[in-house]
Amino acid sequence: MKMTRRAFCAGLTLAPLARPVQAQDMPLLTARAATVQLAPDGYPATPVWSYDGTIPGPVIRAAQGSRLQRRLVNTLEVPTSVHWHGIRIDNAMDGVAGLTQNAVPPGESFHYAFDLPDAGTYWYHAHTNSMEQVARGLSGALIIEEATPPDVDRDEVLMIDDWLLDPDTGLFVDDFAAPMTRSHGGQIGNLVGVNGRYDYRLPARQNERLRLRLINSANAQIFGLKLEGLTGWTVALDGMPLDTPEPVTDTLVLAPAQRMDLIVDVTAEEGETAGLLFASADDTWRVLAEVSVEGRAASVPRGAPQPLPRNPGMEVTGIDSASVLEMPLQGGAMRGVESVTFNGQRLGWQELVQKGQFWALAGQAGLGETPFTTLSRGETARIRMTNDTIFPHAMHMHGMHFRVRKADGSLGPLRDTVLVMPNETTETAFVADNPGKWLLHCHMLGHAASGMTNWIMVT
Ligand SMILES: [Cu+2]
Secondary structure, three states: OOHHHHHHHHHHHHHHHHHHHHHHHOOOOEEEEEEEEEOOOOOEEEEEEEEEEEOOOOEEEEOOEEEEEEEEOOOOOOOOOOEEEEOOOOOHHHHOOOOOEEEEEOOEEEEEEEEEEOOOOEEEEEOOOHHHOOOOOEEEEEEEEEEEOOOOOOOEEEHHHHHHHOOOOOOOOOOOOOOHHHHOOOOOOOOEEEEOOOOOOOEEOOOOOEEEEEEEOOOOOOOOEEEEEEEEEEEEEOOEEEEEEEEEEOOEEOOOOOOEEEEEEEEEOOOOEEEEEEEOOOOOEEEEEEEEEEEEEOOOOOOOOOOOOOOOOOOOOOOOOOOOOEEEEEEOOOOOOEEEEEOOEEEEHHHHOOOOOOOEOOOOEOOOOOOEEOOOEEEEEEEEEEEOOOOEEEEEEOOOOOOOOOOOOEEEEEOOOOEOOOOEEEEEEEEOOEEEEEEEEOOOHHHOOOOOOOEEEEE
């Protein structure tokens, strides 16, 4: 309470003199402690860190081409900052503590304001000690709406997360930095849920058409998903429309931080099971979000949907003449790495482990003084990531989308986060058209905190 008031008073002192009138109406996004019921009824409630008191935070919706403004008010007892994941954003608003801004101390606030060039499904989350802060609940959906939305009956956000809870106390297992999980696959929860509920349920009518915006906000869990009682098409990945909607016929894979927009028709009869299922650790399919069918919206399902309108200026040209930058993904349990640079020192594997670091990108653990590469604005670059570890990594680039360049030279869809499997090589190609310092890191957040973070400079 004391801290809220301090932030509020600081705002009052400045507002009438230094800020335009509308700043008084600036919408707030308050990082604050709250208690929510994540576990099933009968289990204790969970103290969380939240945006505006809910898990996940509020769904922020804005129109493509508009400007988004939020004043982050930090009433937590730790510094924090907000990253607007997937937005082609002004670098100063990217929210990376230590690279693009200072973390916002307890009791203080930060004014985020940026343009929204692209429609699509994005999300926002803490980018200060994110391994702990995102796990404690600091994330929410960010939806940028097309001027002309697709022909659907409803637009639903499904934010998929997992939580590692002590069932006796309801508390998060307070070991976010455990070396065992950080050096392996990362922290996996013991409870999986959608929109803050382990039993998320979506009522629908037969032959109703839904747009489902899936977001994986988990720290490390890769979700295998499938549809039951629904006929669906993938229409966008990581916010960016596919040229042609792809029928969903198989398991969908959603790595940490990735998004997937589906258009689905509810084909199940009233009373039949329908919904989104996930492959659980014991190799059985379990319901992640139930679609309960009541009544009928139309007598027949609709045909394949039209593609979503493309976002502007996303062409990746000049790929053949672009130089290829090698970025081996290194380290981790059972493989290690011979030697890496950390804080300016060359360290062997044992020394690295003693410093709580387990991973490296191209021989560098954590952020160095110099970027992985410096690119001129407008230059096309290719980064070839070879996974020399025995774990998968969800590699995320800030500020710009890339295409995956396949072995035959063809290009995959636009993405901002790509899953690189063990012993696999994935080459990204992109036009460095957004100036600034951009993080390139693994979105298994425990990996990012222990070495798998680098940055690129666009001048
Ligand atoms: Cu990783």
